[in-house]
Amino acid sequence: MVRKIAIYFFAILVFLFSAGPLLLTFVGGIVPEKVLLSVPPRWFSMKPTLSYYEYIFTGKVPEAYEDRAAARAMVSEEARMIPRAMLTSATIALAVMGVNMVFGSMAAYAFARIRFRAKAPTFMGIIMCRLVPASALVVPFYLIVQSLGLLDTKMALILVHSLLTLPFTVLILTMFFRRVPVEIEESAVVDGARPIQVFWKITLPLSASSMVATGLFAFMLSYSEFMYSLVLGGSARTRTLPIVMTSLIYNPDMIWGMIMSGVFLTLVPSLILAIVVWKFVVENIVLGAMKY
Numbered sequence: 448m449v450r451k452i453a454i455y456f457f458a459i460l461v462f463l464f465s466a467g468p469l470l471l472t473f474v475g476g477i478v479p480e481k482v483l484l485s486v487p488p489r490w491f492s493m494k495p496t497l498s499y500y501e502y503i504f505t506g507k508v509p510e511a512y513e514d515r516a517a518a519r520a521m522v523s524e525e526a527r528m529i530p531r532a533m534l535t536s537a538t539i540a541l542a543v544m545g546v547n548m549v550f551g552s553m554a555a556y557a558f559a560r561i562r563f564r565a566k567a568p569t570f571m572g573i574i575m576c577r578l579v580p581a582s583a584l585v586v587p588f589y590l591i592v593q594s595l596g597l598l599d600t601k602m603a604l605i606l607v608h609s610l611l612t613l614p615f616t617v618l619i620l621t622m623f624f625r626r627v628p629v630e631i632e633e634s635a636v637v638d639g640a641r642p643i644q645v646f647w648k649i650t651l652p653l654s655a656s657s658m659v660a661t662g663l664f665a666f667m668l669s670y671s672e673f674m675y676s677l678v679l680g681g682s683a684r685t686r687t688l689p690i691v692m693t694s695l696i697y698n699p700d701m702i703w704g705m706i707m708s709g710v711f712l713t714l715v716p717s718l719i720l721a722i723v724v725w726k727f728v729v730e731n732i733v734l735g736a737m738k739y
Contacts, residue, residue: 478496
């Protein structure tokens with residue numbers, strides 16, 4: 448009995464530690480400013496409001512900014528950029544996810560199954576290059592993108608983010624492909640399957656859970672990347688969500704409710720993607736464990 452209580456107690460602590468900031472961010476976005484910072488907390492003493500979200504999507508000024516006692520000059524326009532920045536970041540991250548799943552899987556399969564010269568040094572070079580500090584690569588990447596005429600384009604961000612995430616994908620998928628029994632592939636070859644057919648019809652389906660997991664990891668890295676998005680972007684059409692949120696947080700006219708609403712919105716695409724693929728990943732891991 449005591450053991451069960453201890454397990455539930457620590458499980459609740461872990462849940463509060465992981466989900467607590469998300470819940471507080473959501474509550475902060477719907478609580479009126481007058482009670483948000485009240486001591487002791489009186490968060491639900493007033494009716495919840497969606498005025499901050501309404502301003503972000505429609506431009507209607509929240510009541511908190513119309514209060515004459517509030518020492519604010521104007522409503523910041525940075526918050527209105529959040530929807531477009533969300534779409535830009537999600538588009539770039541989805542493209543990076545696709546590049547990682549396609550090219551990362553092919554490179555990983557080559558390292559896991561094919562013998563060729565300088566295989567080990569090439570593999571180590573791909574992995575070790577990611578250990579170079581990101582700040583040391585900003586200028587070289589900028590000069591390369593500039594010479595290609597891709598400055599301030601989504602294509603530049605997709606290419607750079609893909610280069611930053613592919614080493615992780617190659618490493619993880621190579622390790623997983625090596626765990627797939629070779630006998631299965633050999634049986635397919637005996638039946639007349641070509642190497643490309645073995646890869647697409649046998650190895651990839653067996654590795655579906657790892658493919659989705661690494662793709663989601665690449666999505667998260669690209670979606671939250673800040674430095675290269677700042678240096679290689681610039682205009683509104685390439686301004687990603689981390690850039691907009693930084694300008695939002697440092698604006699002196701911004702109120703906490705608006706910041707909380709923006710932060711919660713930044714989490715929505717990642718949450719949706721995680722919920723969609725989570726069941727798929729867990730089911731495939733369980734089936735794989737039962738099979739092997």
